Amino acid sequence: MAKKRYFGDDGEYGPYGVQEDGLPNFGQVVYDSIGRIEWTVEQFGVLYGKIVKNKPCTKMRIYQMIQVNSFPIDRKRRYVIAKLLSIPLFSWVSIRLKIYLKRKRKQKN
Secondary structure: OOOOEEEEOOOEEEEEEEOOOEEEEEHHHHHHHHHHOOOHHHHHHHHHHHHHOOOOHHHHHHEEEEEOOOOOOOOHHHHHHHHOOOOOOOHHHHHHHHHHHHHHHHHOO
C-alpha cells in the first residue's frame, strides 16, 4: 500500500499519496479539490481548458491526468489549476521548502 499522509500547516489536507519528491500526489489533490468546491470533473475541464488553450478539455482527459498524475509541469498552468480549485499555493511551497531543507541537512551528514 502506498504511503499516505496529511499536508498543510495544520494537516488539514489529505490524506494523499506521497510522490517521490515528498510532495502530495497532485492528481489526488486535484480530484479532492474538485469535490470540495462541488464541481464535476467536466466543469473543471471546461474552465481549465478555456483558460489555458481557448477550448475545453474533455472530462476523459482530466480523468486521465488525475489517474496517472500527469499534470502539466508548466508553473503557469499549475497556478491556474491551483487558483481554479482554491488549492493553497503557499502550503505547497512551504512543503517543498521543508523537503529541500531536510535533504540539505542529510547531505551535510
